[in-house]
Amino acid sequence: MEFHLFHIITFLMFVVVGTNATILPPQLYWKSILPNTPMPKAITNFLHSAGYWSGWVDPSKCINLLNYKHAASETQLHDKSNVAIFFLENDLHYGKKLNMQFTKTTSNNNGSKFLPKEVADSIPFSSNKMENILHKFSIKKGSKESEIVKNTINECEEKGIKGEEKLCVTSLESMVDFATSKLGNNVEAISTEVEKESSELQKYVIAKGVKKLGDNNKVVVCHKENYPYAVFYCHKMDTTKFYSVPLEGVDGNRVKAVAVCHTDTSKWNPKHIALQVLKVEPGTVPVCHFLSQDDVVWFSK
Template sequence: MENILNKFSIKEGSKEAEIVKRTISECEANGIKGEEKLCITSLESMVDFTISKLGNNVEAVSTEVDKNSNGLQQYVIAKGVNKLGEKNKTIVCHKENYPYAVFYCHKTDSTEVYSVPLEGVDGNMVKTIAVCHTDTSEWNPKHLAFYVLKVQPGTVPICHILPQDHVVWVSN
């Protein structure tokens, strides 16, 4: 860890050092039951991982927010929610906090992906990607989602909208 922090001129004990340590820890940890994961640092590696798990017929999708919008807080779901790909045939790549590009990519047995159009109070439309985890029984019981939703692991599906800098690969 000391070598990594020195390489990026990050001071030990700083907030940045804690962020780097957390990312490395997440990348080195074993996946949960039914999860295949890899931390990736290049587009080529992301494509290689995706093709090795889903085959050659894949599409990358992500949330598209208009640069003039005020975030997603003033939007409601519009008509036209569409399921993307098949259950168990998706890979989600989350952008990690790190001094350079690192994505936590994973394929789980219980993930469904949807395209969810949102309409703002001003009529502005945003295309978001929602990921639904249909089985959370293997998740850490202290996961923020359980606290916010006041539910227990494995009791209900957990769905969330992905930020713009995350990528979902779906098998066609």
């Protein structure tokens, strides 16, 4: 199936590019809009200079822990790697020890890549066009891959919680446009960076240098979705704080982590995994979690 997806996307690019000689690679678009903003690793990982290839990750690993309206499943609650990412804001201080796991990301594992905006815009992305989408990518109806596509699109179409401005972007250009429309062009974009990935949970200690990023109303975060090509769930929320957190593992591993703290959880599902793990009620205390290496945080300089 991966072979078919490569050729289908290549064909779509040929058709669109053939009718538009001025098409720009995503890298050039970034530089034209954000000439003074370095591109974070989470984005460069999804660029493919030699072409555009798509891959799937294990559907069992595609549980969205950050959909605050959903209750936790038994699988989530018993997965130590899921449970480990949540903590309280008062834990964000020098010397605090946390059990964490930084595994290999989808982008480093031949995951889905960005398409140019003109190509992405030519491909349907709607629950009303599901049969068309499955046919276009030669995905069998009822397969695991078809469920991934369906779940991603449904999540993107779902109404956000109060105070959330959201959009699922299907290209790097669309991500840049969404972020700059909310924050302006004088922005920074960063992601969690890991010196070396590990498949095991281990202790990390917060090193000196915890730093708050941006203001409450001046931050946008984009989460990678599982899809045949790169799609991100981007949202701006009114009640969040973001921090840059240096971590040092017992094995010597160093991580430049990005953490988000939600200061108002009153609208969350009481059975959300974070609330159950931390044993707190909705709306009582700020709830924090680290962002994965595939997430991108945008904030005003």
